[in-house]
Amino acid sequence: MSKKKTAILSVFALILSMNGMSASLGFKEGQQMEQVGNKIVYNKESQSITLSWQTFGSSGNYTITRGGSRLATDFVSLGSTSETTFTDVNPHADKYENYYKITDGTTTILLSLEGQLFGQNMYFYDRKYEEAGAARTEMNTHFLTTGQGGANGEWSTKRQAYYFKANIDKQTYDPGGSGSASSPQANAIELGCYSHVGGLGKWPAAVKLGAVFTRPHLSGGANATCTFWRSMENVTVMRDFAWTVSQSTSARRMQIESTSKYISDVGTSNFWGSGGFIADTHYTASVRPHWGGQQQWYTRNTIFPEGSAPMGGSYNMVWQGCVNAPAANDVNSPIPHTPVIREKPFLFIDDDGEYKVFVPAWQKERVGTSWSATDMGEGEIQDLLTRWYVAKEGDTDVEINAALQAGKNIFFTPGHYALHAPIQVNRKNAILLGAGIASVTLEPTENNTWGCIYVDDKEGIIVAGLLMDSFNSTTYQIRMGQEDASRDHSANPILLTDITCRVGGVQSKNIQIHASMQINSNNVVGDHFWLWRADHGTQRGGPARWLRDRCKTCCFLP
Numbered sequence: 001m002s003k004k005k006t007a008i009l010s011v012f013a014l015i016l017s018m019n020g021m022s023a024s025l026g027f028k029e030g031q032q033m034e035q036v037g038n039k040i041v042y043n044k045e046s047q048s049i050t051l052s053w054q055t056f057g058s059s060g061n062y063t064i065t066r067g068g069s070r071l072a073t074d075f076v077s078l079g080s081t082s083e084t085t086f087t088d089v090n091p092h093a094d095k096y097e098n099y100y101k102i103t104d105g106t107t108t109i110l111l112s113l114e115g116q117l118f119g120q121n122m123y124f125y126d127r128k129y130e131e132a133g134a135a136r137t138e139m140n141t142h143f144l145t146t147g148q149g150g151a152n153g154e155w156s157t158k159r160q161a162y163y164f165k166a167n168i169d170k171q172t173y174d175p176g177g178s179g180s181a182s183s184p185q186a187n188a189i190e191l192g193c194y195s196h197v198g199g200l201g202k203w204p205a206a207v208k209l210g211a212v213f214t215r216p217h218l219s220g221g222a223n224a225t226c227t228f229w230r231s232m233e234n235v236t237v238m239r240d241f242a243w244t245v246s247q248s249t250s251a252r253r254m255q256i257e258s259t260s261k262y263i264s265d266v267g268t269s270n271f272w273g274s275g276g277f278i279a280d281t282h283y284t285a286s287v288r289p290h291w292g293g294q295q296q297w298y299t300r301n302t303i304f305p306e307g308s309a310p311m312g313g314s315y316n317m318v319w320q321g322c323v324n325a326p327a328a329n330d331v332n333s334p335i336p337h338t339p340v341i342r343e344k345p346f347l348f349i350d351d352d353g354e355y356k357v358f359v360p361a362w363q364k365e366r367v368g369t370s371w372s373a374t375d376m377g378e379g380e381i382q383d384l385l386t387r388w389y390v391a392k393e394g395d396t397d398v399e400i401n402a403a404l405q406a407g408k409n410i411f412f413t414p415g416h417y418a419l420h421a422p423i424q425v426n427r428k429n430a431i432l433l434g435a436g437i438a439s440v441t442l443e444p445t446e447n448n449t450w451g452c453i454y455v456d457d458k459e460g461i462i463v464a465g466l467l468m469d470s471f472n473s474t475t476y477q478i479r480m481g482q483e484d485a486s487r488d489h490s491a492n493p494i495l496l497t498d499i500t501c502r503v504g505g506v507q508s509k510n511i512q513i514h515a516s517m518q519i520n521s522n523n524v525v526g527d528h529f530w531l532w533r534a535d536h537g538t539q540r541g542g543p544a545r546w547l548r549d550r551c552k553t554c555c556f557l558p
Helices: 111-119 134-145 151-155 397-405 546-550
Strands: 037-043 049-050 061-069 078-080 083-087 099-105 107-112 121-125 158-166 195-199 230-233 249-252 278-279 297-301 316-320 332-335 339-340 345-351 355-359 363-366 379-381 388-391 409-411 416-421 423-427 431-442 453-455 464-469 474-480 494-503 512-519 524-533 550-556
Touching: 037 111, 061 083, 061 134, 083 278, 083 363, 099 121, 121 134, 121 339, 134 158, 158 431, 158 550, 195 345, 195 397, 195 431, 278 524, 297 379, 316 550, 339 524, 388 397, 397 423, 423 431, 453 464, 464 474, 494 512
Parallel strands: 121 158, 158 195, 195 230, 230 249, 249 278, 278 297, 297 316, 316 332, 388 409, 409 431, 416 431, 423 453, 431 464, 453 474, 464 494, 474 512, 494 524, 512 550
Antiparallel strands: 037 049, 049 083, 061 078, 061 099, 099 107, 339 363, 345 355, 355 379
16 A cells, blocks of 8 residues: 555455346226326424325316325325316325325326435335335335346346335334245245345334345355345344345345344255345344355444354454454454444434434444434434435436536435436535445447546545446446545545446446556545456356456556
8 A cells, every 4th residue: 555544444345256156016996107297395383284286087087095104004085176287285294204195097007206306117015004014025126126135136227215214103014934044934025136224213113024035046045156236234134134145235234133034045056146245234133143155245334143153254354343253264364443434314204294314323343233222423414305315217527517517415325327418526525325336327429438426535424325336338437535645535525336347248248447446645534345346247158258357457456
Protein backbone atom coordinates (compact mmCIF):
# COMPACT_ATOMS: atom_id res chain seq x y z
CA MET A 1 0.00 0.00 0.00
CA SER A 2 1.17 3.54 -0.75
CA LYS A 3 1.80 6.38 1.65
CA LYS A 4 -1.86 7.28 1.45
CA LYS A 5 -3.48 5.91 4.58
CA THR A 6 -6.54 4.55 2.88
CA ALA A 7 -8.32 2.28 5.35
CA ILE A 8 -10.15 -0.56 3.68
CA LEU A 9 -11.54 -2.32 6.70
CA SER A 10 -13.85 -5.31 6.81
CA VAL A 11 -13.85 -5.83 3.05
CA PHE A 12 -14.97 -8.96 1.28
CA ALA A 13 -13.77 -8.33 -2.28
CA LEU A 14 -13.27 -11.49 -4.28
CA ILE A 15 -12.41 -11.78 -7.92
CA LEU A 16 -13.16 -15.42 -8.54
CA SER A 17 -12.93 -17.88 -11.38
CA MET A 18 -15.67 -20.43 -10.83
CA ASN A 19 -16.00 -23.79 -12.50
CA GLY A 20 -19.82 -23.95 -12.32
CA MET A 21 -22.20 -23.64 -15.31
CA SER A 22 -23.46 -21.01 -15.44
CA ALA A 23 -45.98 -9.57 -10.82
CA SER A 24 -47.68 -9.03 -8.35
CA LEU A 25 -50.60 -11.44 -7.83
CA GLY A 26 -53.59 -10.39 -9.95
CA PHE A 27 -56.78 -9.15 -8.35
CA LYS A 28 -59.65 -11.61 -8.23
CA GLU A 29 -62.13 -9.08 -9.61
CA GLY A 30 -60.23 -8.42 -12.82
CA GLN A 31 -57.18 -7.15 -14.57
CA GLN A 32 -54.79 -4.77 -12.84
CA MET A 33 -53.82 -1.64 -14.77
CA GLU A 34 -50.58 0.28 -14.51
CA GLN A 35 -50.80 3.46 -12.45
CA VAL A 36 -49.48 5.76 -15.20
CA GLY A 37 -51.28 9.13 -14.98
CA ASN A 38 -53.07 8.24 -11.74
CA LYS A 39 -52.58 10.22 -8.54
CA ILE A 40 -53.27 10.07 -4.80
CA VAL A 41 -53.01 13.14 -2.55
CA TYR A 42 -53.07 13.25 1.25
CA ASN A 43 -54.40 16.42 2.88
CA LYS A 44 -52.92 16.58 6.37
CA GLU A 45 -55.12 19.48 7.48
CA SER A 46 -58.45 17.84 6.61
CA GLN A 47 -57.21 14.28 7.17
CA SER A 48 -58.58 13.27 3.77
CA ILE A 49 -57.21 11.44 0.74
CA THR A 50 -58.14 12.38 -2.84
CA LEU A 51 -57.80 9.96 -5.73
CA SER A 52 -57.70 10.83 -9.43
CA TRP A 53 -57.25 8.58 -12.42
CA GLN A 54 -57.37 8.40 -16.18
CA THR A 55 -60.52 7.09 -17.83
CA PHE A 56 -60.62 3.30 -18.22
CA GLY A 57 -63.21 0.55 -18.66
CA SER A 58 -66.45 0.81 -20.65
CA SER A 59 -69.32 1.58 -18.26
CA GLY A 60 -68.08 4.93 -16.95
CA ASN A 61 -69.13 3.96 -13.45
CA TYR A 62 -66.31 3.32 -10.97
CA THR A 63 -66.63 1.51 -7.65
CA ILE A 64 -64.17 2.38 -4.86
CA THR A 65 -63.03 -0.01 -2.13
CA ARG A 66 -60.34 0.43 0.53
CA GLY A 67 -58.07 -1.95 2.42
CA GLY A 68 -55.40 -1.35 5.03
CA SER A 69 -52.69 -2.89 2.83
CA ARG A 70 -52.19 -4.17 -0.69
CA LEU A 71 -52.93 -7.79 0.23
CA ALA A 72 -55.51 -7.02 2.93
CA THR A 73 -58.11 -9.73 3.51
CA ASP A 74 -60.91 -7.13 3.57
CA PHE A 75 -61.54 -4.23 1.18
CA VAL A 76 -64.59 -2.23 2.29
CA SER A 77 -66.87 -0.41 -0.12
CA LEU A 78 -66.64 3.40 -0.12
CA GLY A 79 -69.16 4.03 -2.89
CA SER A 80 -69.18 4.67 -6.61
CA THR A 81 -68.78 7.61 -8.98
CA SER A 82 -69.00 8.49 -12.67
CA GLU A 83 -66.20 11.03 -12.22
CA THR A 84 -62.46 10.28 -12.40
CA THR A 85 -61.82 11.65 -8.94
CA PHE A 86 -62.90 10.60 -5.44
CA THR A 87 -62.19 11.91 -1.93
CA ASP A 88 -62.07 9.64 1.09
CA VAL A 89 -63.03 11.91 4.01
CA ASN A 90 -62.52 9.24 6.67
CA PRO A 91 -59.40 7.22 5.80
CA HIS A 92 -57.39 5.13 8.24
CA ALA A 93 -55.45 7.40 10.59
CA ASP A 94 -52.11 6.15 9.28
CA LYS A 95 -51.96 7.57 5.77
CA TYR A 96 -49.86 4.64 4.50
CA GLU A 97 -52.56 2.18 5.60
CA ASN A 98 -54.93 3.19 2.80
CA TYR A 99 -54.95 1.15 -0.40
CA TYR A 100 -57.73 1.87 -2.90
CA LYS A 101 -59.09 -0.39 -5.62
CA ILE A 102 -60.95 1.46 -8.37
CA THR A 103 -62.95 -0.93 -10.56
CA ASP A 104 -64.90 -0.63 -13.79
CA GLY A 105 -66.18 -3.99 -14.98
CA THR A 106 -63.31 -6.44 -15.16
CA THR A 107 -60.54 -3.86 -14.82
CA THR A 108 -59.11 -2.62 -11.52
CA ILE A 109 -56.41 -0.11 -10.65
CA LEU A 110 -54.74 0.15 -7.24
CA LEU A 111 -53.71 3.48 -5.71
CA SER A 112 -51.72 4.05 -2.53
CA LEU A 113 -49.33 6.63 -1.16
CA GLU A 114 -46.65 3.93 -0.81
CA GLY A 115 -47.04 2.88 -4.42
CA GLN A 116 -46.82 6.49 -5.56
CA LEU A 117 -43.78 7.23 -3.41
CA PHE A 118 -41.74 4.08 -4.05
CA GLY A 119 -42.94 2.84 -7.44
CA GLN A 120 -43.79 -0.60 -8.77
CA ASN A 121 -40.74 -2.61 -7.63
CA MET A 122 -41.20 -2.30 -3.86
CA TYR A 123 -43.74 -4.52 -2.14
CA PHE A 124 -45.04 -3.68 1.34
CA TYR A 125 -46.66 -6.11 3.81
CA ASP A 126 -48.68 -5.34 6.92
CA ARG A 127 -49.62 -8.19 9.24
CA LYS A 128 -52.31 -6.00 10.82
CA TYR A 129 -54.45 -6.48 7.70
CA GLU A 130 -53.07 -9.63 6.03
CA GLU A 131 -52.94 -13.34 6.66
CA ALA A 132 -49.60 -14.60 8.02
CA GLY A 133 -48.72 -16.38 4.78
CA ALA A 134 -49.78 -13.70 2.27
CA ALA A 135 -46.29 -12.26 1.84
CA ARG A 136 -44.68 -15.69 1.54
CA THR A 137 -47.21 -16.75 -1.14
CA GLU A 138 -46.60 -13.66 -3.24
CA MET A 139 -42.81 -13.74 -2.93
CA ASN A 140 -42.64 -17.42 -3.89
CA THR A 141 -44.91 -16.75 -6.86
CA HIS A 142 -42.45 -14.11 -8.03
CA PHE A 143 -39.62 -16.58 -7.54
CA LEU A 144 -41.32 -19.09 -9.84
CA THR A 145 -42.71 -16.75 -12.50
CA THR A 146 -40.23 -13.92 -13.09
CA GLY A 147 -37.07 -15.92 -13.69
CA GLN A 148 -35.51 -15.03 -10.36
CA GLY A 149 -34.98 -18.63 -9.30
CA GLY A 150 -32.85 -20.12 -12.06
CA ALA A 151 -29.70 -19.47 -14.02
CA ASN A 152 -31.47 -17.04 -16.37
CA GLY A 153 -32.49 -14.88 -13.43
CA GLU A 154 -28.85 -14.01 -12.93
CA TRP A 155 -28.88 -11.72 -15.97
CA SER A 156 -32.31 -10.18 -15.57
CA THR A 157 -32.75 -6.43 -15.20
CA LYS A 158 -35.77 -7.02 -12.94
CA ARG A 159 -35.21 -5.79 -9.40
CA GLN A 160 -37.50 -6.08 -6.36
CA ALA A 161 -37.55 -5.34 -2.63
CA TYR A 162 -39.96 -6.75 -0.07
CA TYR A 163 -40.54 -4.61 3.03
CA PHE A 164 -42.34 -5.85 6.14
CA LYS A 165 -44.05 -3.52 8.60
CA ALA A 166 -43.60 -4.12 12.31
CA ASN A 167 -45.71 -6.84 13.90
CA ILE A 168 -48.34 -5.91 16.49
CA ASP A 169 -50.01 -7.87 19.29
CA LYS A 170 -47.51 -10.73 19.07
CA GLN A 171 -48.42 -11.46 15.44
CA THR A 172 -45.76 -12.71 13.04
CA TYR A 173 -45.36 -13.29 9.30
CA ASP A 174 -44.77 -17.00 9.94
CA PRO A 175 -47.48 -19.15 8.25
CA GLY A 176 -46.30 -22.15 10.30
CA GLY A 177 -44.28 -25.13 9.18
CA SER A 178 -41.61 -27.56 10.23
CA GLY A 179 -38.32 -29.09 9.19
CA SER A 180 -35.62 -27.82 6.91
CA ALA A 181 -36.41 -24.63 5.00
CA SER A 182 -35.79 -26.53 1.75
CA SER A 183 -38.74 -28.87 2.38
CA PRO A 184 -42.33 -28.06 1.30
CA GLN A 185 -43.47 -28.59 4.90
CA ALA A 186 -41.44 -25.59 6.04
CA ASN A 187 -43.50 -23.03 4.10
CA ALA A 188 -40.30 -21.03 3.67
CA ILE A 189 -39.83 -17.77 1.81
CA GLU A 190 -37.65 -18.40 -1.26
CA LEU A 191 -35.57 -15.37 -2.12
CA GLY A 192 -34.42 -15.09 -5.73
CA CYS A 193 -31.95 -13.05 -7.77
CA TYR A 194 -31.93 -9.26 -7.33
CA SER A 195 -34.30 -9.51 -4.37
CA HIS A 196 -34.12 -7.80 -1.00
CA VAL A 197 -36.01 -8.36 2.26
CA GLY A 198 -36.14 -5.51 4.75
CA GLY A 199 -37.86 -4.95 8.09
CA LEU A 200 -39.45 -1.55 8.69
CA GLY A 201 -39.18 -1.70 12.49
CA LYS A 202 -36.57 0.01 14.63
CA TRP A 203 -34.83 -3.28 15.45
CA PRO A 204 -34.88 -6.83 14.04
CA ALA A 205 -37.32 -8.29 16.60
CA ALA A 206 -40.04 -5.93 15.32
CA VAL A 207 -40.49 -8.09 12.19
CA LYS A 208 -40.65 -11.86 12.60
CA LEU A 209 -40.51 -14.18 9.60
CA GLY A 210 -40.80 -17.98 9.52
CA ALA A 211 -38.22 -19.89 7.46
CA VAL A 212 -36.03 -18.51 4.66
CA PHE A 213 -34.43 -20.48 1.82
CA THR A 214 -32.13 -19.56 -1.06
CA ARG A 215 -32.31 -22.35 -3.63
CA PRO A 216 -29.11 -23.27 -5.54
CA HIS A 217 -29.68 -23.94 -9.23
CA LEU A 218 -26.47 -25.61 -10.42
CA SER A 219 -25.49 -29.29 -10.77
CA GLY A 220 -27.08 -31.73 -8.36
CA GLY A 221 -29.36 -29.03 -6.98
CA ALA A 222 -26.96 -28.17 -4.17
CA ASN A 223 -24.19 -26.20 -5.90
CA ALA A 224 -24.48 -22.60 -4.69
CA THR A 225 -21.45 -21.15 -6.48
CA CYS A 226 -23.72 -19.02 -8.69
CA THR A 227 -26.36 -18.15 -6.10
CA PHE A 228 -25.73 -14.40 -6.20
CA TRP A 229 -27.50 -11.02 -6.02
CA ARG A 230 -29.79 -11.02 -2.94
CA SER A 231 -29.90 -9.46 0.52
CA MET A 232 -31.73 -9.29 3.86
CA GLU A 233 -31.68 -6.83 6.75
CA ASN A 234 -33.40 -5.79 9.97
CA VAL A 235 -35.63 -8.88 10.46
CA THR A 236 -35.88 -11.91 12.74
CA VAL A 237 -35.96 -15.43 11.31
CA MET A 238 -37.87 -17.65 13.75
CA ARG A 239 -37.30 -21.05 12.14
CA ASP A 240 -34.74 -22.42 9.67
CA PHE A 241 -32.47 -19.84 8.04
CA ALA A 242 -31.03 -21.73 5.05
CA TRP A 243 -28.91 -19.00 3.50
CA THR A 244 -27.03 -20.98 0.85
CA VAL A 245 -25.35 -18.30 -1.26
CA SER A 246 -22.10 -17.13 -2.74
CA GLN A 247 -20.81 -13.63 -3.56
CA SER A 248 -22.75 -10.36 -3.88
CA THR A 249 -25.13 -11.36 -1.11
CA SER A 250 -25.58 -9.61 2.20
CA ALA A 251 -27.34 -10.42 5.49
CA ARG A 252 -27.23 -7.59 8.03
CA ARG A 253 -28.79 -6.49 11.27
CA MET A 254 -30.65 -9.74 11.85
CA GLN A 255 -31.82 -11.90 14.72
CA ILE A 256 -31.79 -15.64 14.06
CA GLU A 257 -33.76 -17.65 16.59
CA SER A 258 -33.50 -21.23 15.35
CA THR A 259 -31.39 -23.43 13.08
CA SER A 260 -29.24 -21.85 10.43
CA LYS A 261 -27.10 -23.38 7.72
CA TYR A 262 -25.14 -21.99 4.81
CA ILE A 263 -24.97 -25.04 2.58
CA SER A 264 -28.15 -26.44 1.06
CA ASP A 265 -29.47 -29.87 1.98
CA VAL A 266 -31.17 -30.38 -1.40
CA GLY A 267 -29.82 -32.41 -4.30
CA THR A 268 -27.52 -35.40 -4.38
CA SER A 269 -24.02 -33.93 -4.66
CA ASN A 270 -21.88 -30.80 -4.82
CA PHE A 271 -22.81 -29.46 -1.40
CA TRP A 272 -20.72 -26.34 -1.58
CA GLY A 273 -20.77 -22.57 -1.95
CA SER A 274 -18.21 -19.87 -2.59
CA GLY A 275 -18.47 -17.36 0.19
CA GLY A 276 -20.72 -14.69 1.61
CA PHE A 277 -21.15 -11.93 4.16
CA ILE A 278 -23.08 -11.53 7.42
CA ALA A 279 -22.77 -8.61 9.83
CA ASP A 280 -24.39 -7.04 12.90
CA THR A 281 -26.40 -10.20 13.65
CA HIS A 282 -27.42 -12.02 16.84
CA TYR A 283 -27.94 -15.79 16.85
CA THR A 284 -30.19 -16.47 19.84
CA ALA A 285 -30.65 -20.23 19.24
CA SER A 286 -28.88 -22.68 21.53
CA VAL A 287 -27.34 -24.51 18.55
CA ARG A 288 -24.44 -22.83 16.80
CA PRO A 289 -24.88 -22.17 13.06
CA HIS A 290 -22.97 -24.25 10.53
CA TRP A 291 -21.36 -23.19 7.26
CA GLY A 292 -20.73 -26.73 5.98
CA GLY A 293 -18.65 -26.75 2.79
CA GLN A 294 -18.60 -23.00 2.18
CA GLN A 295 -15.18 -22.19 0.74
CA GLN A 296 -14.84 -18.85 2.54
CA TRP A 297 -16.98 -16.43 4.51
CA TYR A 298 -16.65 -13.07 6.23
CA THR A 299 -18.67 -12.50 9.42
CA ARG A 300 -18.45 -9.17 11.24
CA ASN A 301 -19.71 -7.99 14.64
CA THR A 302 -22.00 -10.93 15.26
CA ILE A 303 -23.01 -12.72 18.47
CA PHE A 304 -23.04 -16.54 18.49
CA PRO A 305 -24.28 -18.99 21.13
CA GLU A 306 -21.68 -20.11 23.61
CA GLY A 307 -19.86 -23.35 22.93
CA SER A 308 -16.95 -24.91 21.14
CA ALA A 309 -18.83 -26.84 18.45
CA PRO A 310 -17.25 -26.29 15.01
CA MET A 311 -19.18 -24.08 12.59
CA GLY A 312 -17.89 -25.46 9.28
CA GLY A 313 -16.10 -23.84 6.37
CA SER A 314 -13.49 -25.25 4.01
CA TYR A 315 -10.67 -22.78 3.49
CA ASN A 316 -10.93 -19.27 4.91
CA MET A 317 -13.46 -18.17 7.52
CA VAL A 318 -12.95 -14.68 8.98
CA TRP A 319 -14.72 -13.62 12.20
CA GLN A 320 -14.19 -9.95 13.05
CA GLY A 321 -15.52 -8.34 16.21
CA CYS A 322 -17.62 -11.44 16.94
CA VAL A 323 -18.72 -12.87 20.30
CA ASN A 324 -18.09 -16.63 20.81
CA ALA A 325 -16.33 -17.01 17.45
CA PRO A 326 -14.47 -20.24 16.61
CA ALA A 327 -10.91 -20.59 17.84
CA ALA A 328 -8.09 -19.82 15.43
CA ASN A 329 -6.86 -22.69 13.24
CA ASP A 330 -6.00 -23.37 9.59
CA VAL A 331 -9.56 -22.47 8.51
CA ASN A 332 -10.74 -19.90 11.07
CA SER A 333 -9.27 -16.43 11.54
CA PRO A 334 -10.89 -14.60 14.47
CA ILE A 335 -10.14 -10.87 14.79
CA PRO A 336 -10.96 -9.46 18.27
CA HIS A 337 -12.64 -6.21 17.25
CA THR A 338 -13.48 -3.93 14.33
CA PRO A 339 -11.25 -0.82 14.58
CA VAL A 340 -13.67 1.57 12.86
CA ILE A 341 -17.07 0.85 11.35
CA ARG A 342 -20.34 2.47 10.40
CA GLU A 343 -23.31 0.23 9.68
CA LYS A 344 -25.30 0.56 6.47
CA PRO A 345 -28.26 3.02 6.58
CA PHE A 346 -31.73 1.49 6.35
CA LEU A 347 -35.35 2.45 5.73
CA PHE A 348 -37.87 2.20 8.59
CA ILE A 349 -41.21 3.59 9.82
CA ASP A 350 -40.91 5.81 12.90
CA ASP A 351 -43.39 6.20 15.78
CA ASP A 352 -45.10 9.07 13.94
CA GLY A 353 -45.97 6.76 11.03
CA GLU A 354 -43.56 8.47 8.64
CA TYR A 355 -40.83 6.82 6.57
CA LYS A 356 -37.36 7.63 7.83
CA VAL A 357 -33.79 6.53 7.11
CA PHE A 358 -31.58 5.60 10.04
CA VAL A 359 -27.95 6.55 9.45
CA PRO A 360 -25.77 4.75 12.02
CA ALA A 361 -22.90 6.59 13.69
CA TRP A 362 -19.21 5.75 13.39
CA GLN A 363 -17.96 3.38 16.09
CA LYS A 364 -14.46 2.34 17.11
CA GLU A 365 -13.04 -0.89 18.53
CA ARG A 366 -16.47 -2.49 18.33
CA VAL A 367 -17.36 -6.02 19.44
CA GLY A 368 -20.85 -7.46 18.86
CA THR A 369 -23.94 -5.84 17.37
CA SER A 370 -24.78 -2.15 17.03
CA TRP A 371 -28.34 -2.67 18.32
CA SER A 372 -30.20 -4.36 21.17
CA ALA A 373 -33.74 -5.60 21.78
CA THR A 374 -34.85 -2.10 22.79
CA ASP A 375 -32.27 0.24 21.24
CA MET A 376 -31.76 0.82 17.52
CA GLY A 377 -28.23 2.04 18.16
CA GLU A 378 -26.29 5.26 17.83
CA GLY A 379 -27.04 7.35 14.77
CA GLU A 380 -29.14 9.99 13.05
CA ILE A 381 -32.77 9.70 11.94
CA GLN A 382 -33.50 11.46 8.64
CA ASP A 383 -37.01 12.16 7.32
CA LEU A 384 -37.42 10.53 3.91
CA LEU A 385 -39.90 13.05 2.46
CA THR A 386 -37.90 16.17 3.32
CA ARG A 387 -34.27 15.09 3.12
CA TRP A 388 -34.25 12.42 0.43
CA TYR A 389 -34.99 12.10 -3.26
CA VAL A 390 -36.69 8.76 -3.97
CA ALA A 391 -35.40 7.63 -7.37
CA LYS A 392 -37.41 5.20 -9.49
CA GLU A 393 -36.47 3.13 -12.49
CA GLY A 394 -36.45 5.46 -15.47
CA ASP A 395 -34.95 8.42 -13.61
CA THR A 396 -31.94 9.83 -15.42
CA ASP A 397 -28.50 10.95 -14.33
CA VAL A 398 -29.69 14.55 -14.92
CA GLU A 399 -32.54 14.18 -12.41
CA ILE A 400 -30.43 12.37 -9.83
CA ASN A 401 -27.56 14.86 -10.06
CA ALA A 402 -30.01 17.78 -9.77
CA ALA A 403 -31.39 16.27 -6.54
CA LEU A 404 -27.87 15.89 -5.14
CA GLN A 405 -27.10 19.51 -6.04
CA ALA A 406 -30.28 20.54 -4.21
CA GLY A 407 -28.96 18.93 -1.02
CA LYS A 408 -30.98 15.71 -1.15
CA ASN A 409 -29.70 12.23 -0.40
CA ILE A 410 -30.73 9.56 -2.94
CA PHE A 411 -32.79 6.46 -2.16
CA PHE A 412 -32.65 4.19 -5.23
CA THR A 413 -35.78 2.02 -5.35
CA PRO A 414 -35.16 -1.35 -7.05
CA GLY A 415 -34.45 -0.88 -10.72
CA HIS A 416 -32.04 -0.68 -13.59
CA TYR A 417 -30.83 2.92 -13.88
CA ALA A 418 -29.49 3.78 -17.33
CA LEU A 419 -26.81 6.48 -17.12
CA HIS A 420 -25.47 8.60 -19.94
CA ALA A 421 -23.29 10.61 -17.57
CA PRO A 422 -21.90 9.73 -14.16
CA ILE A 423 -23.68 10.39 -10.88
CA GLN A 424 -21.61 13.08 -9.16
CA VAL A 425 -21.56 13.13 -5.36
CA ASN A 426 -20.08 16.52 -4.58
CA ARG A 427 -20.97 17.49 -1.01
CA LYS A 428 -19.97 16.16 2.39
CA ASN A 429 -22.26 13.68 4.20
CA ALA A 430 -24.21 12.92 1.01
CA ILE A 431 -25.71 9.40 0.81
CA LEU A 432 -26.54 7.10 -2.09
CA LEU A 433 -28.60 4.15 -0.78
CA GLY A 434 -29.87 1.37 -3.04
CA ALA A 435 -32.64 -1.16 -2.36
CA GLY A 436 -33.24 -4.45 -4.15
CA ILE A 437 -29.72 -4.63 -5.66
CA ALA A 438 -30.47 -1.49 -7.68
CA SER A 439 -28.06 -1.24 -10.61
CA VAL A 440 -26.56 1.91 -12.08
CA THR A 441 -25.54 1.08 -15.61
CA LEU A 442 -23.24 2.86 -18.00
CA GLU A 443 -25.06 2.77 -21.32
CA PRO A 444 -23.30 2.33 -24.70
CA THR A 445 -22.84 5.96 -25.66
CA GLU A 446 -19.80 7.95 -26.67
CA ASN A 447 -20.86 10.71 -24.25
CA ASN A 448 -19.84 8.63 -21.24
CA THR A 449 -16.45 6.95 -21.34
CA TRP A 450 -15.77 7.92 -17.76
CA GLY A 451 -17.74 5.88 -15.24
CA CYS A 452 -20.96 5.27 -13.29
CA ILE A 453 -20.33 7.17 -10.02
CA TYR A 454 -17.81 9.85 -9.10
CA VAL A 455 -17.45 10.77 -5.42
CA ASP A 456 -15.67 13.99 -4.49
CA ASP A 457 -12.91 13.99 -1.89
CA LYS A 458 -15.23 15.11 0.91
CA GLU A 459 -15.93 13.69 4.35
CA GLY A 460 -18.84 11.55 5.52
CA ILE A 461 -20.09 10.40 2.10
CA ILE A 462 -21.87 7.01 2.01
CA VAL A 463 -22.45 4.83 -1.06
CA ALA A 464 -24.41 1.69 -0.19
CA GLY A 465 -26.34 -1.16 -1.78
CA LEU A 466 -25.59 -0.53 -5.46
CA LEU A 467 -24.43 -2.65 -8.38
CA MET A 468 -22.23 -0.87 -10.92
CA ASP A 469 -22.64 -2.36 -14.38
CA SER A 470 -21.21 -1.41 -17.76
CA PHE A 471 -22.73 -1.73 -21.20
CA ASN A 472 -19.84 0.37 -22.48
CA SER A 473 -16.06 0.41 -22.05
CA THR A 474 -14.91 3.01 -19.53
CA THR A 475 -12.03 4.19 -17.38
CA TYR A 476 -13.64 2.95 -14.17
CA GLN A 477 -17.04 2.21 -12.68
CA ILE A 478 -16.79 4.08 -9.36
CA ARG A 479 -14.10 6.51 -8.25
CA MET A 480 -13.54 8.02 -4.80
CA GLY A 481 -11.78 11.37 -5.04
CA GLN A 482 -9.56 12.87 -7.73
CA GLU A 483 -6.10 11.42 -8.33
CA ASP A 484 -4.33 14.06 -6.21
CA ALA A 485 -6.75 13.73 -3.26
CA SER A 486 -4.94 14.40 0.01
CA ARG A 487 -7.49 15.48 2.65
CA ASP A 488 -7.65 13.88 6.08
CA HIS A 489 -11.12 12.38 6.71
CA SER A 490 -10.22 10.41 9.82
CA ALA A 491 -12.79 12.27 11.95
CA ASN A 492 -15.62 11.41 9.51
CA PRO A 493 -14.52 8.79 6.94
CA ILE A 494 -16.11 7.85 3.64
CA LEU A 495 -18.12 4.59 3.65
CA LEU A 496 -18.60 2.10 0.83
CA THR A 497 -20.89 -0.77 1.79
CA ASP A 498 -22.57 -3.61 -0.15
CA ILE A 499 -20.97 -2.53 -3.43
CA THR A 500 -20.77 -4.74 -6.52
CA CYS A 501 -18.83 -3.83 -9.67
CA ARG A 502 -19.48 -6.18 -12.59
CA VAL A 503 -17.42 -6.35 -15.76
CA GLY A 504 -19.07 -8.47 -18.43
CA GLY A 505 -21.76 -11.12 -18.19
CA VAL A 506 -24.77 -9.16 -19.47
CA GLN A 507 -23.82 -7.48 -22.73
CA SER A 508 -22.69 -9.04 -26.00
CA LYS A 509 -20.09 -6.42 -26.95
CA ASN A 510 -16.49 -6.36 -25.72
CA ILE A 511 -16.11 -4.39 -22.48
CA GLN A 512 -12.76 -2.99 -21.35
CA ILE A 513 -12.51 -1.35 -17.89
CA HIS A 514 -9.35 0.26 -16.55
CA ALA A 515 -10.39 -0.06 -12.88
CA SER A 516 -13.68 -1.22 -11.43
CA MET A 517 -13.12 0.87 -8.31
CA GLN A 518 -10.52 3.59 -7.91
CA ILE A 519 -9.96 4.88 -4.36
CA ASN A 520 -7.91 8.05 -4.27
CA SER A 521 -9.29 9.56 -1.05
CA ASN A 522 -7.85 8.90 2.40
CA ASN A 523 -9.87 7.27 5.19
CA VAL A 524 -12.24 5.20 3.10
CA VAL A 525 -13.90 2.31 4.95
CA GLY A 526 -15.07 -0.58 2.78
CA ASP A 527 -17.65 -2.94 4.25
CA HIS A 528 -18.38 -5.72 1.75
CA PHE A 529 -17.41 -5.42 -1.91
CA TRP A 530 -17.66 -7.83 -4.80
CA LEU A 531 -15.53 -6.65 -7.72
CA TRP A 532 -16.13 -9.21 -10.43
CA ARG A 533 -14.99 -9.80 -13.97
CA ALA A 534 -17.69 -12.26 -15.04
CA ASP A 535 -16.49 -15.76 -15.88
CA HIS A 536 -19.94 -16.68 -17.22
CA GLY A 537 -22.86 -14.79 -18.67
CA THR A 538 -25.58 -14.60 -21.29
CA GLN A 539 -23.27 -15.51 -24.18
CA ARG A 540 -21.47 -18.73 -24.96
CA GLY A 541 -18.57 -19.62 -22.73
CA GLY A 542 -15.13 -21.01 -23.34
CA PRO A 543 -11.87 -19.09 -23.79
CA ALA A 544 -13.70 -16.18 -25.43
CA ARG A 545 -14.93 -15.07 -22.02
CA TRP A 546 -11.39 -14.25 -20.94
CA LEU A 547 -10.59 -12.42 -24.16
CA ARG A 548 -13.82 -10.45 -24.56
CA ASP A 549 -14.40 -8.65 -21.25
CA ARG A 550 -11.39 -7.38 -19.34
CA CYS A 551 -10.59 -5.21 -16.33
CA LYS A 552 -6.99 -4.15 -15.81
CA THR A 553 -7.39 -3.54 -12.05
CA CYS A 554 -10.32 -4.48 -9.82
CA CYS A 555 -9.56 -2.00 -7.02
CA PHE A 556 -6.90 0.66 -7.48
CA LEU A 557 -5.30 2.30 -4.43
CA PRO A 558 -2.67 4.83 -5.54
